[in-house]
Amino acid sequence: MAVADFSQIRRNEHLPARIAAQIGREISEGRIAPGHKLPTEHLLAKTFGVSRSVIREAIAQLRNEGLVETRQGVGAFATEIDRRQSLRIEQDDLADRDSFRSLFQLRLALEVEAAALAAVHHTLPDLAKLDEALAQMNGAEKWTDQGIVADLAFHRFVASATRNEYFLQFITFIAERTHLAINAARAAAVLEEIVEVTIAEHVAIRDAIATRDPAEAKEAMRRHLYGAASRLGLKLEML
Amino acid sequence: MAVADFSQIRRNEHLPARIAAQIGREISEGRIAPGHKLPTEHLLAKTFGVSRSVIREAIAQLRNEGLVETRQGVGAFATEIDRRQSLRIEQDDLADRDSFRSLFQLRLALEVEAAALAAVHHTLPDLAKLDEALAQMNGAEKWTDQGIVADLAFHRFVASATRNEYFLQFITFIAERTHLAINAARAAAVLEEIVEVTIAEHVAIRDAIATRDPAEAKEAMRRHLYGAASRLGLKLEML
DNA sequence: TCTTGTACGGTTGTCTGATAACCTTATATG
DNA sequence: CATATAAGGTTATCAGACAACCGTACAAGA
Numbered sequence A, B: 001m002a003v004a005d006f007s008q009i010r011r012n013e014h015l016p017a018r019i020a021a022q023i024g025r026e027i028s029e030g031r032i033a034p035g036h037k038l039p040t041e042h043l044l045a046k047t048f049g050v051s052r053s054v055i056r057e058a059i060a061q062l063r064n065e066g067l068v069e070t071r072q073g074v075g076a077f078a079t080e081i082d083r084r085q086s087l088r089i090e091q092d093d094l095a096d097r098d099s100f101r102s103l104f105q106l107r108l109a110l111e112v113e114a115a116a117l118a119a120v121h122h123t124l125p126d127l128a129k130l131d132e133a134l135a136q137m138n139g140a141e142k143w144t145d146q147g148i149v150a151d152l153a154f155h156r157f158v159a160s161a162t163r164n165e166y167f168l169q170f171i172t173f174i175a176e177r178t179h180l181a182i183n184a185a186r187a188a189a190v191l192e193e194i195v196e197v198t199i200a201e202h203v204a205i206r207d208a209i210a211t212r213d214p215a216e217a218k219e220a221m222r223r224h225l226y227g228a229a230s231r232l233g234l235k236l237e238m239l
Numbered sequence C: 001t002c003t004t005g006t007a008c009g010g011t012t013g014t015c016t017g018a019t020a021a022c023c024t025t026a027t028a029t030g
Numbered sequence D: 001c002a003t004a005t006a007a008g009g010t011t012a013t014c015a016g017a018c019a020a021c022c023g024t025a026c027a028a029g030a
Helices: A002-007 A015-028 A039-047 A052-066 A091-095 A097-121 A124-141 A144-163 A165-185 A190-212 A214-231 B002-006 B015-028 B043-048 B051-066 B091-095 B097-121 B124-139 B146-161 B166-187 B188-208 B212-231
Strands: A068-071 A075-078 A086-088 B070-073 B074-079 B087-088
Touching: A015 B051, A039 A052, A052 A068, A052 B015, A052 B051, A052 B212, A068 B002, A075 A091, A086 B051, A086 B166, A091 A097, A091 A124, A091 A190, A097 A144, A097 A165, A097 A190, A097 A214, A097 B097, A097 B166, A144 A190, A165 B087, A165 B097, A190 A214, B015 B051, B043 B212, B051 B070, B051 B124, B087 B124, B087 B146, B091 B166, B097 B146, B097 B166, B097 B188, B097 B212, B146 B166, B146 B188
Parallel strands: none
Antiparallel strands: A068 A075, A086 B087, B070 B074
């Protein structure tokens, strides 16, 4: 684990990223209202005590996120809300237990529906992939990340079997975020329990999908995610 | 309508955005594999025929998306998939009917669950906001965007009443994307039908939430979104 | 008085060149 | 063989200049 610790040392964030984060916060917390103009690049450079090109790189980042739009000769403006082009999940936010639970609750909604869609749309190669992931879970040694990798793969294959690209993107993204957050919390004891107990739950999901039973697939996925949340000490709502 | 047409003229995209899009495509289409190194800034500047600072701004954008990570003195690398920090929905993709239906199906899963959570967690001010949005729907003149604005507000308030920040962010984002796509398709005739027919459906959602009945809230939201999809000519799956 | 054209000042977009900081590899030394 | 140093290459930041664009003010003409 010592080597892993060193690899987790965080490189300092570059100036443009830090400045973009600050300006982004000003905008998302309402201190710069939508449609309003940002200070000029020259003034921002003086204010932050950096060169203008650092400011330009920061604004390029914000522009890419859709938080800011620039007009040559005029200035940079905070956009109206509906111009935002991406959804971000800040990993640091997930260190907060309530935020983590909130994301897990949202993941539940998506994955339960995905299980039902997979029950309808899966193909034989999809089933083979699920079986492969199950086999990797069975072979996973304790105290390693291998069980988690197999778990992520299982969920990714379920999402892929929906034949819906957005379910695949969203579920893969959210599942990875939640697992990264679990890793960061270093709940090593929880990892072991997850690996052992959830194999049966994953098998139940696989079997419900294979028998093309959407209601049972939903139920199996629900049981699995509630179980996972419970093992993580999270209290989800079953509605 | 003529004035509106003129306001839609599109500004040329700046060089860094265009270059970031090209490099991003190379990465997402697998021609630059995860973990592999990009050409140096100097070489990219020569290849694209631009200055190095344009390249740096492009890379800053890609870095912000998590597609690329840079190491000073070494180079820029395409990231492993799990380092991607945001979910994007490209508006152009939603011009494709199947993609639009896929996103709508995902929206269904989220909004149905949100209605149930709102039934449990809403407050009196939440109900007042829902009523306000309903009043705006009633007052909306045909052939304007006002009905859509009220509809978006209604869904945003439902999501807010879940008391779950991620439901709020995700639902707001997806609802706006779908409405922008509808606008872009200029289905003016459909707009009128949406505004008139769906008020009753929204009222049913509001009432189920107010009576704290999660199952009924789910059912009401389901009927609303299936109805909306049907009016848009989309065939969703009810599972 | 109203409309059109021009000038001016300010701001963003891009370019050029330089140095700092970092990383990797090769070579020298004990 | 292990450690230290040098060299070369690359990114990160800085500074300055000019191009392109925009908004406003003012002048000229109808």
